[in-house]
Amino acid sequence: MQPEVKQRIDAQIRENPVLLYMKGTEMLPRCGFSAATVETLHTAGATGRIHAIDVLADPELWQAIREYSDWPTIPQLYIGGEFIGGCDITRELSESGELQTKIEAALETADAGAGE
């Protein structure tokens, strides 16, 4: 992986409390798993706070993020800098309520940081 791409990913993860690498956009997902993950995030209270990145528009980033996360598929979700997983794990964490907790904590930290 090119150092420049890795730095770009590091920054994306550091700067976005709710970060979703997906196929398509939040409004126009182009894969069922990406669409389901967006929906799960909306239900969990992240509407308007998701930073979605369309890997279809950036093939180099698509390959790099699979290597970076050591996760072969898209979507990939990061919350508060932590790799959460794909569609299945996001859904399971939503069912247990853990997803909502992680989102609230990450947004609080980000908003507190922004307020300084």
Place this chain on the structure above:
Amino acid sequence: MTQIREQVTAKIQAAIPDAEVEVVDLTGTDNHLEARVISPAFVGKSLIERHKMIYASVREWIDDDTVHALSIKAWTPEEGERCNPK
């Protein structure tokens, strides 16, 4: 030719020998699959670690798009019992 679904079942079984493995074809196209795996090997492992174990066993088929989508349910025997009692 053996269906991909059956070959994926065999690959996961080989990678996690004591697992109960069931692979379902979600769309009838033999490339949108769901793997339901129950194994004591998952005890103490996070969801990510469990999913990575399963992805690793079929990684080349994901990379070359033979398996276009693989949904995963990875439970310990106790979770499996709770999630779908027989």
